[in-house]
Structure formats: structure tokens, C-alpha cells
Amino acid sequence: MPKPLIKTMEELSVAIGVSRPTLSRFFQDPTSVKATTVARIERGLSQVEYVPNFFATRLNRKSTGIIGVIIPYLNDLFFTKLLEGIEAAAMEAGLTVITQCSHSDPAIEARAAETFMSMNMDGALVAPLGDHSDWSVHLRLKSRLPFVLMDSRPRTMPDVDFVGTNHRQSTGLITEYLCRVGDPPVFLAMPRVNFNALEREAAYIEQMEELGFEPRVIGTELIGEDWHFEEHGAAVLGDEFARGRLTESSILCANDRVAIGALHAASRHGLKPGRAEFGGLRIAGHDDYPLCPYMNPALTTVAQDTDAIGQKAVSRLLQIINGGGEAGAPELTLFDGTLKLRDSA
Structure with a gap:
């Protein structure tokens, strides 16, 4: 037989014969109620279907938790x-x-x-x-x-x-790596909509200048009003590839979602980024998005410690x-x- 459904604490009080204030104290802190009363309440609860109101039990507490x-x-x-x-x-x-x-x-x-x-x-x-x-x-x-x-x-x-995240350190880290293993990277930005976009761009420029290279930033302007970062990366880099540009370059993307779009653009143009010993297209990101290891090719990036x-x-x-x-x-x-x-x- 199904247990009787109790919807309010007032109904519960009548059902198990314990006062409403005592029930309230029990649900807030069982140790504030006598052990014999606790046993009576627990026995009564086992015989009915009742879930205490989450917010109501916290109304009179100093902390809601x-x-x-x-x-x-x-x-x-x-x-x-x-x-x-x-x-x-x-x-x-x-x-x-x-x-x-x-x-x-x-x-x-x-x-x-x-x-x-x-x-x-x-x-x-x-x-x-x-x-x-x-x-x-x-x-x-x-x-x-x-x-x-x-x-x-x-x-x-x-x-x-x-x-x-220390974006100066993280962006500088991957910028230095790309400069060390291949051509100095072009920075594929995301639209300048938040602090991270600006800070990573500034960190890239600082690291490039410190290493003696000329920074180059593309993709700072919003192209589609409702576009996500993937669409932005695909559109910006797709346009570059269509014009025959950056097909043998290192591309550092402002975040991994932009980089996923960049990888899509490369695939559509028959390009395969990789860690070639000399030259060739390279694409890297920032964040270590959970899908990065499963992209084709798997995306080199820098992880934030979430x-x-x-x-x-x-x-x-x-x-x-x-x-x-x-x-x-x-x-x-x-x-x-x-x-x-x-x-x-």
C-alpha cells in the first residue's frame, strides 16, 4: 500500500502527533530536540510520504547554507x-x-x-x-x-x-612554445567582449615583442551578432585560407572554441594542422576544453586549473x-x- 501523502508541516504535525514548532526545530537541527521526540518523529516519517520544504526549513536560520x-x-x-x-x-x-x-x-x-x-x-x-x-x-x-x-x-x-587564471603567464607560455617550434604565431582573437579576450591579446603581444617578433592580431571584430566563438574562428580563418593566406602559419587562438572553428576552416580547405618539423600549418588554443583531445587533430592548448x-x-x-x-x-x-x-x- 502506498504511504499517505503529506504536503505541509501542519498536516505532518497532526499525522504524527508532534507540534509544528518542534517539527521545525527537528528539520533545522535534530540535536535541538529530545532524543525520544526525535525517535517519534523519525518513526512517523517512515510511515508517510513527506519531503520538507527546502527553503522553509532555512527561513529562520542565520545561514541558509x-x-x-x-x-x-x-x-x-x-x-x-x-x-x-x-x-x-x-x-x-x-x-x-x-x-x-x-x-x-x-x-x-x-x-x-x-x-x-x-x-x-x-x-x-x-x-x-x-x-x-x-x-x-x-x-x-x-x-x-x-x-x-x-x-x-x-x-x-x-x-x-x-x-x-594568470593569462599573462598562460598565454605567454603557449606563445613562447609556438615561437620555439615553428614560425611566430598569428593571434586569432575573439571579439573584444570581455576581460579575458583583451588580457590574452595583450599577453600575446607582450611575449612576441619580448622574443623580438612582430605581433599580428586578426579577428577582433564581431562578424555575426548571434555567432558563437566556433563560428567566429571558422569565418575569420576560412576567409584567410580562401585568399591563400596563413596556410603555412602558426595560429594561436584566443580560446579553444575559436580554435575548434579554426580547425573546421582548415578541414574545409583541405589543410591538416600538425607538428611538422619544418613549417606547415599549426593551430593552438587556450583553456583545455574537454573536447580538445578528441578533435582531429587533437588540439594543442594551455589548460586553466578549473x-x-x-x-x-x-x-x-x-x-x-x-x-x-x-x-x-x-x-x-x-x-x-x-x-x-x-x-x-
Whole structure:
């Protein structure tokens, strides 16, 4: 026989003969209730179908045990990897994570921040869209909740704690590698929509000049309004190949998704990037997107340490939540990238 369905705590109170306030204390902290009463409640719960309201049981707590995460894209496996690191660290700390996606839209990003404030979360981790994020909303979020930025650090948010990648080191690392094994690379940029795009481009230019080479940047302009990075990389490099240019060059792409588009363009033009001893087309990326080892050819790239970023972001947020955030300059944590050598360069 199916167990009777109980929908509210009031119904549960009547069903098992325990007062509503006692049930509320039990669901918040069983140790606050007498052992004999705990046994009675647990026995009653075993005889009915009841799931306590997640939010209702947290309303009167000093801490909800919930943190919010805002990411810019759902179609980017980099953020899937980052969320894995955040989820692992949050679960270890006994926290529940609620994730919202801004879908590359400042208005949606703002609404997600407002939602987190209305839910009285313990804190928020935000991977912002970039300089076109609504800074006034983030100011409100920062005034209401402990708040840490991840992945991208817009110029408009210099006084917020940040955890991300040392792009100067990571981009410099793969630029130096490409210069060492072949022709100095051309930088295939992504549209200048966020801090990472600009920082990686600047790091490439700095490393090229330090090595005594002339930097060359292509693909900085937005071609299609609703295009993803893969389409951008395919269009920019496809146009170059169609004009007979860069077919024997080293190409460093601003991220792996741009590089995937670049590999597609090479395939359409009958070109096979590889680690030839002398000359030849080379294509490399940045991020170590999960699909990189399975591309054809497998993509040489530089990996961001998403586990370390996620763990540090959660630990820093907890530190602020628990009153450990020091006033003054924001804490800036950057992790170095790691070169991943594969077949494409």
C-alpha cells in the first residue's frame, strides 16, 4: 500500500502527533530536540510520504547554507568544468549551490543577481559577461551579499575579490612554445567582449615583442551578432585560407572554441594542422576544453586549473561569509596555466 501523502508541516504535525514548532526545530537541527521526540518523529516519517520544504526549513536560520553561481553560457564546457570544481568544494563545506545563466545578456545577468538577493543566500560567485555587465546591479549585490568574481575581471569591478587564471603567464607560455617550434604565431582573437579576450591579446603581444617578433592580431571584430566563438574562428580563418593566406602559419587562438572553428576552416580547405618539423600549418588554443583531445587533430592548448579556481572561489567566499574578509584592497588569486601538447601544433 502506498504511504499517505503529506504536503505541509501542519498536516505532518497532526499525522504524527508532534507540534509544528518542534517539527521545525527537528528539520533545522535534530540535536535541538529530545532524543525520544526525535525517535517519534523519525518513526512517523517512515510511515508517510513527506519531503520538507527546502527553503522553509532555512527561513529562520542565520545561514541558509545556499550560495548562488552566475555563469555567462550554458553551451561552454569550460563553465561545466568550473561548476564541477565549485560543486565539489561547496558539497565538502556542506553548502547547496543554485546556478543561474546570464545567456550573454546583461539584463538576464541583472535579474539573476536580483533573484539571489531575494533568496537571502549566504553569498554569490559570479563569472561576469564583461565590461557591458550592469555594474550598478553588482554594486547592490556586493552591498547585500558576500561576493566573489571568477574567470573574468572587468575594469568596472576593480574592488571585488577575484579568482581566475594568470593569462599573462598562460598565454605567454603557449606563445613562447609556438615561437620555439615553428614560425611566430598569428593571434586569432575573439571579439573584444570581455576581460579575458583583451588580457590574452595583450599577453600575446607582450611575449612576441619580448622574443623580438612582430605581433599580428586578426579577428577582433564581431562578424555575426548571434555567432558563437566556433563560428567566429571558422569565418575569420576560412576567409584567410580562401585568399591563400596563413596556410603555412602558426595560429594561436584566443580560446579553444575559436580554435575548434579554426580547425573546421582548415578541414574545409583541405589543410591538416600538425607538428611538422619544418613549417606547415599549426593551430593552438587556450583553456583545455574537454573536447580538445578528441578533435582531429587533437588540439594543442594551455589548460586553466578549473578545479583550483572553483575550490579557491568557494573557500574565499566562505572566508568572507564567516567574517574573515579584510577591509581594503580586494584579494586577487591567479592560477598558472599548463601546456597541453597534442597533434595540432
